Amino acid sequence: MTGKKIVVLGGGFGGVAAARAARSLLDTEHTVTVIDRDRVPRLCGMNPLLIVGERDVRKTGRSLGQLANRGIKFVEAEIASIDTADRTVTTSNGTFDYDYLVVGLGASYDWDAVPGSELAYSFYNLETARRLRRRLSRFKRGRVVISVAAPPYKCPPAPFETAMMINWYFRKQGISRESEIVVTIPEPAPMGVAGPAASQKLRDDLDRRGIELRTGAGVTAVNVEAMEAEYSNGSTIAADVIVTVPVHRVPQVVADSGLTDGKPWTPVNNDTLETSISDVFAIGDVNVVPFGDGMAVPKAGVFAAGQGENVAQTIVSRITGSEPPLPYDGSGNCYLAYSATQSALIGGQFLAEGGPDVSLKPPSAAGMRNKERFERDWRKFRI
Ligand SMILES: Cc1cc2nc3c(=O)[nH]c(=O)nc-3n(C[C@H](O)[C@H](O)[C@H](O)COP(=O)(O)OP(=O)(O)OC[C@H]3O[C@@H](n4cnc5c(N)ncnc54)[C@H](O)[C@@H]3O)c2cc1C
Incomplete structure (x- = not known):
């Protein structure tokens, strides 16, 4: 088997989770590369506490350079175009060809x-x-x-x-x-x-x-x-x-690639998160995973990370011939702080059979401790 190239666009929640999972499951003959314009992404989930002085600005980021310690190549570059016919990605720092592409470029803001x-x-x-x-x-x-x-x-x-x-x-x-x-x-x-x-x-x-x-x-x-x-x-x-x-909005480079098919967000197969192009996956905020009557899996880091892991397992199964993962189930929990010391938990399984199985648990001190652990885990690349 010749080494395969897995290229992950975006080093946010979803991209890092996909890269970590793929790297941990594959032999080193296969390469995993993450491309992001930003070397130090920030954890926006801290912002509601940061604005009232309850989080330290210096502790809101993590450096993608540390991915090298895990055998993942990080390229700091602006992604200019994605050519799914040629299987190449053009950036401000060179052109990259891929066998499997994971698009995790998030959402952009239209002020x-x-x-x-x-x-x-x-x-x-x-x-x-x-x-x-x-x-x-x-x-x-x-x-x-x-x-x-x-x-x-x-x-x-x-x-x-x-x-x-x-x-x-x-x-x-x-x-x-x-x-x-x-x-x-x-x-x-x-x-x-x-x-x-x-x-x-x-x-x-x-x-x-x-x-x-x-x-x-x-x-x-x-x-x-x-x-x-x-x-x-x-x-x-x-x-x-x-x-x-x-x-x-969906990032312009994704809209220009044709992956959105003229729609507001990137459509994917709900089970595999694969786009209309074979071996090209879209995860996290950039995609839409619809369910029920006009609803969709929320745009949140926990879902982006879960999707990244699921997609990595699918890619690994295609490379190694192993069993593919179970279909993506829309599981995840988010913290909702009510004060500096109390946090509620909201979440469950959005794609459960028979409809979403989601609840809001009351705020508690244990909830805040879990939220703080989540933030630490993110900074240390455990998520
Ligand atoms: C105020 C606030 C609070 C939140 N709280 C929570 C929370 O408590 N829990 C939770 O789970 N989620 C929370 N979220 C949501 C969470 O931050 C996002 O849903 C999550 O980051 C999405 O992950 P992603 O991987 O899809 O995209 P992102 O994490 O946004 O990553 C996309 C990456 O792509 C890069 N990129 C984009 N375009 C290009 C380009 N052309 N070239 C190079 N690089 C590019 C960006 O630099 C970025 O690093 C919160 C968000 C906000 C704003």
Whole structure:
């Protein structure tokens, strides 16, 4: 058997999990290469705590250079094009040919889709989270509004977790009576993908903390001078701090490759996560894994990592002739912090036979310890 080349595009949650799993299952005659523009990706899951000073900015990243210790080659480069006919990937640092390609390029943010939002606040990357942290540190009174533009967006619990953390922070600072927190979402209910019971429970938890929830309207524009946000139903909200969750899009290089077939996200076989092109797989935020009535497996790191491992096993089975893995089942759990010391757990199996089997477990100190362990494991490449 001649050595095969496995090329993984993107060193995020999904790409690293795919590369680690493939490397650990294959002989060294086969090569595993990860290509990413960013040598030090950040764990966005820390941002809701980071904005209230509960995470250290210096501990939010991990260097992909360390993959070399595991026998995985890392190339720091901008991916310019993917040619599935030629089986090559062109980058700012050379052209790479592959036998198996794993596309884990995540989602990109379209700030222009909501005019003014770039001048407002966000927490969807490290830069915006740091800016929001500085603003909140001098906040004394007034209204904070957190507004989602449009689904799908990364980590469906994140806007609510962020509201909970700001609420906790205002109580800690003794300014909760002088402040108000409003969350607005385009969907009819919070975290609808997790089912009606979890959604209602979250509604109740927000309500108990005095966090106002408005549903059914996405933010469409932000007027920073007037300090006002505009919504798809024609309403407006004036606020002292306007925080938006940007519109997410498939990265342009993936759309240009033809892998999306003109659709918003990369369609895949739900069982194998293979695209319409043989031996080319798409994992994590870049794909869409639909189920039920118009729903899809959430865009979250835990799912991207699970998909990466599943795809690696499929590739290994094709190379070695071993048994392929069980079909991808959409399993995963996310943490949803309610304070600096308490975290809830949301998750289960989204592709379970008979419909999603998902629940929201109450916040606890053990939940926060598990969340912290998850963060440590990520930094040490255990995830
Ligand atoms: C505020 C917030 C909180 C979150 N909390 C959680 C949480 O608690 N738990 C959880 O599981 N998930 C959470 N998520 C979601 C999670 O971060 C993403 O779903 C996850 O990172 C997706 O993994 P991925 O591998 O698909 O893509 P990514 O991790 O985004 O990786 C994609 C990689 O591709 C690279 N790339 C893209 N285009 C190019 C190009 N042209 N050339 C070179 N490189 C390129 C990028 O640099 C990036 O490193 C959160 C997200 C946010 C924003």
